[in-house]
Structures are given as structure tokens and as C-alpha cells.
Amino acid sequence: MTRTILFNKPFGVLSQFTDAGTAGSNHKTLSEFIDVPNVYAAGRLDKDSEGLLVLTDNGKLQHRIADPKNKMPKTYWVQVEGVATDDALNALQNGVELKDGMTAPAKVSRMEPPAVWERTPPVRFRKTVPDCWLEITITEGRNRQVRRMTAAVGLPTLRLVRYQIGNWTIDGIDNGTWIDAV
Known part of the structure; x- marks a missing residue:
């Protein structure tokens, strides 16, 4: 039987x-x-990012989540410096040119500051x-992609x-804790 874990990764954790x-x-x-044998992260979050990390003992599921060819949507809540203009939102929605090529179109909207935990250390x-908050959903998974896009x-x-991967979210999972996915 497959074991899948949803972990709310804190800032600064590899x-x-x-x-x-x-x-x-x-x-x-x-x-x-996490003290669970034989589970591995399906994808990554850099140490400066927080939120949902899915771990599983099923290699096929791990591949389906992590491989950009599968286009599994991943939604991020992003606090940015500055005010997001309509032009900036349109550029993000249509794809932006990065050093490694054009990004795929993203779903992007302004959002109210989410009810999230205090970060340690606090944001400077x-x-x-x-500053303002954006909700960005991408289907790619390039290194530090959302940061480079903004x-x-x-x-x-x-x-x-990271708030969501596919149908899984961090709702009800305290930062630094995990639950078994249903």
C-alpha cells in the first residue's frame, strides 16, 4: 500500500x-x-521557500508529481516587493522570458495577505x-522558477x-508538521 505524506515545510529546511x-x-x-522510513520528496522546495512538500514511498507517484511533463499544477502564495500592476500580471499570465527560456503561461491573481504562520526569521x-501578495499557479518546475518569474x-x-500540489493543500497542517494524505 502506498504511503503519501503532506508536510508543511518551514523556512530554512532542506x-x-x-x-x-x-x-x-x-x-x-x-x-x-519526519521519522517515516522509505518516503522521499516528490519534487523540491528550496530552503528559502515554505509550504507543501509531498513525500511518498511510491516511485511512480513521485515521478507523476515531480516530472514537469505531467503538468501537475502547483499553487504558490507569493509576497512580492512592489505593487503588481495589470501589465506585470499579464506578463506572468502569458509567460515571461527567463535565461533558460520562456515560461509556460501561469494563472496569476492578486490576493489578500493569507492567514499564515509567522516566519522565522521574519521577512525583511x-x-x-x-508589498503585495499574489497567487501563482504553474505547471512547470524549473529551479527557483516563481522567484525568477516575479x-x-x-x-x-x-x-x-507553496499552498497546493494537484488536489493536496496545506490546509489544516501546521508549519513544521505532517499528515498522511487521504
Whole structure:
């Protein structure tokens, strides 16, 4: 029987069970939060991102979630520096040019600040620069893609929370905790 875990990954945690970094590095890893044998992350979230990470012991499911060819939608709540203009939203929706090519169209909308946990360390704001939240759904999975997309339209990412993968969400999962998927 397949085991699938939904984990609400905190900021600063690597999406792997060991820290294979340079000597002396001391990053938190999944092993500090999840003591379940033979499950592996289906995709990644960089250490500066938070939110939903799906882990499974089923290689086919892992591949279906992680492989961009399958176009599984992933929704992010993104706090950006600046105010998102209609032009910026249209550019994100139509795809933006990155160094590794054009992104696929995304679903993008402004949103009210979500009811999420306090981040440790807190986001550093500039009092003279406004910020806003966007909901962005992509079907690709390039390295740091959402951050690069918002930067390409002049809206640097301050905080990035993955809210949803396919039909799974972080609803009801406290930051730093996990549940078995139903």
C-alpha cells in the first residue's frame, strides 16, 4: 500500500533527509521533522521557500508529481516587493522570458495577505517600498522558477509559500508538521 505524506515545510529546511553540503554546514533537513522510513520528496522546495512538500514511498507517484511533463499544477502564495500592476500580471499570465527560456503561461491573481504562520526569521521589509501578495499557479518546475518569474516583471519575491500540489493543500497542517494524505 502506498504511503503519501503532506508536510508543511518551514523556512530554512532542506527538501532532503541529509545535509550533504560542505563540511561544517548545519542545515535543518526533513529527518528532523519526519521519522517515516522509505518516503522521499516528490519534487523540491528550496530552503528559502515554505509550504507543501509531498513525500511518498511510491516511485511512480513521485515521478507523476515531480516530472514537469505531467503538468501537475502547483499553487504558490507569493509576497512580492512592489505593487503588481495589470501589465506585470499579464506578463506572468502569458509567460515571461527567463535565461533558460520562456515560461509556460501561469494563472496569476492578486490576493489578500493569507492567514499564515509567522516566519522565522521574519521577512525583511523596507518601510518606503510597498508589498503585495499574489497567487501563482504553474505547471512547470524549473529551479527557483516563481522567484525568477516575479523578478523578471520587477517584483522581487519576499516570501514564497507553496499552498497546493494537484488536489493536496496545506490546509489544516501546521508549519513544521505532517499528515498522511487521504
